[in-house]
Amino acid sequence: MRLVQKLQAPRRERCMLEAKQGITTNTEEQICVEERFRKKRRRDRLEKAGYFVVSFGILLVIWELTRAVGLIDPMLFPSIQAVIKACIVGFKNGTLQMHMYASFMRVLTSFAIGIVLAVVFGFLIGWFRIVRLLLDPVINFFRALPPIALIPLMIIFFGIGETSKIVVLSYAAFFPAMVVIYQALTNLDPVYIRAAKTLGATNLEIFRKVILPQLVPHIITACRVSLGVCWATLVAAELIAAQKGIGAMMVDAQNFFQMAPLVLGILIIGAISLVMDGAVKAIERRATSWQEKMA
Numbered sequence: 415m416r417l418v419q420k421l422q423a424p425r426r427e428r429c430m431l432e433a434k435q436g437i438t439t440n441t442e443e444q445i446c447v448e449e450r451f452r453k454k455r456r457r458d459r460l461e462k463a464g465y466f467v468v469s470f471g472i473l474l475v476i477w478e479l480t481r482a483v484g485l486i487d488p489m490l491f492p493s494i495q496a497v498i499k500a501c502i503v504g505f506k507n508g509t510l511q512m513h514m515y516a517s518f519m520r521v522l523t524s525f526a527i528g529i530v531l532a533v534v535f536g537f538l539i540g541w542f543r544i545v546r547l548l549l550d551p552v553i554n555f556f557r558a559l560p561p562i563a564l565i566p567l568m569i570i571f572f573g574i575g576e577t578s579k580i581v582v583l584s585y586a587a588f589f590p591a592m593v594v595i596y597q598a599l600t601n602l603d604p605v606y607i608r609a610a611k612t613l614g615a616t617n618l619e620i621f622r623k624v625i626l627p628q629l630v631p632h633i634i635t636a637c638r639v640s641l642g643v644c645w646a647t648l649v650a651a652e653l654i655a656a657q658k659g660i661g662a663m664m665v666d667a668q669n670f671f672q673m674a675p676l677v678l679g680i681l682i683i684g685a686i687s688l689v690m691d692g693a694v695k696a697i698e699r700r701a702t703s704w705q706e707k708m709a
Contacts, residue, residue, distance in 0.1 A: 492674040497681065500674035509663070514682060516658035520651070521644045524580050528587025528640055533633065536592045540599025557593060561586040561643075562650045579651045586647040591636035598632035599625070634698040638691055645687040649679075 474494060480486045481493060492500075504510030539546045539553070561582050572578040602625065610620045652661025660679045667675035 490673065492677055496674040497678050500672075500678050504675070504678070510682075512658055513660050513663045513679075514686070516656075516662075517648055517652070517660040517683075518686060520576070520579055520583060520659065521641075521648060524583030525587050525637075525640055525644050527580070527584040528644070529591055529637055531584075532588050532591035532595055532636060532640070536595030536599065536636075539592075540596035546596070546600075553589070553592070557589040561647045565650065579656065582651045583644050583647055586643045587640035590643055591640040594632055594636040594639060595629070598629055602628055631698065631702050634694060634701065638694050641690055641694065642687065645683055648683065 477494060481488050481491060501510065504513075535549075539549055564582055564585060565578075568578040568581050572581060606624050606628075607620055610624050615623070648659070649661035649664060652659040652665075656662040660682055664676050664679035667673070667679065
């Protein structure tokens with residue numbers, strides 16, 4: 415009777431039945447563990463998706479309620495339907511794709527430049543004490559300067575073309591990432607490095623097998639921080655006589671008092687930033703799958 419139940423039950427139920435009866439082999443037990451792990455992962459994904467939908471649903475409800483009860487003047491803040499209509503019109507005439515592509519390429523290029531420089535200087539400052547003592551005061555000085563404050567100077571140096579915008583955004587991406595990387599490097603546990611040297615590891619092996627695996631999560635965190643700062647600085651950078659870009663679209667909407675495209679630009683910046691952050695987190699999950707996490 416037990417054999418018949420085992421053969422007829424689905425794999426998930428069979429795993430539970432075998433666990434109760436204590437008749438699992440090592441291979442079957444491994445399959446059952448993997449099945450439970452996949453089930454838990456699916457449940458976690460559904461839970462996160464549910465909270466995601468609920469959180470934005472609450473935000474949309476608050477949006478409409480504030481207009482309905484008069485907390486915000488409806489003339490100054492458009493309805494959700496008006497923003498959706500502006501989005502459809504922009505997609506139909508092609509201007510929205512043009513602005514999104516221009517802003518996306520500016521952020522992506524500046525982010526890549528800033529991260530590469532941040533990794534290089536972060537390693538130099540974090541690993542070499544002399545470099546850290548020499549550059550740390552200068553880094554802290556420039557880190558406190560907001561990127562927006564550099565816009566007039568960049569216009570004088572590089573003009574009103576793409577170069578000035580890329581420089582401002584690269585500056586915005588560089589300093590947060592560099593500070594995260596070099597602080598992570600200086601806070602590494604020296605016990606692992608000493609143990610590797612005791613076992614005869616070379617400097618290259620120590621860097622590749624001890625230091626780099628511990629720094630990967632921090633580098634990815636630096637990428638997430640830099641992406642957020644880049645998108646936050648985007649509108650200010652595109653104020654430099656930009657003809658294309660979400661910031662330029664928002665400025666045009668402001669000049670003609672078109673509130674729906676203005677709010678649409680804000681939502682697009684948030685949405686693209688959210689998608690790019692999700693992509694970085696997906697890379698983090700694969701790159702640090704070995705690392706034990708709290709959640």
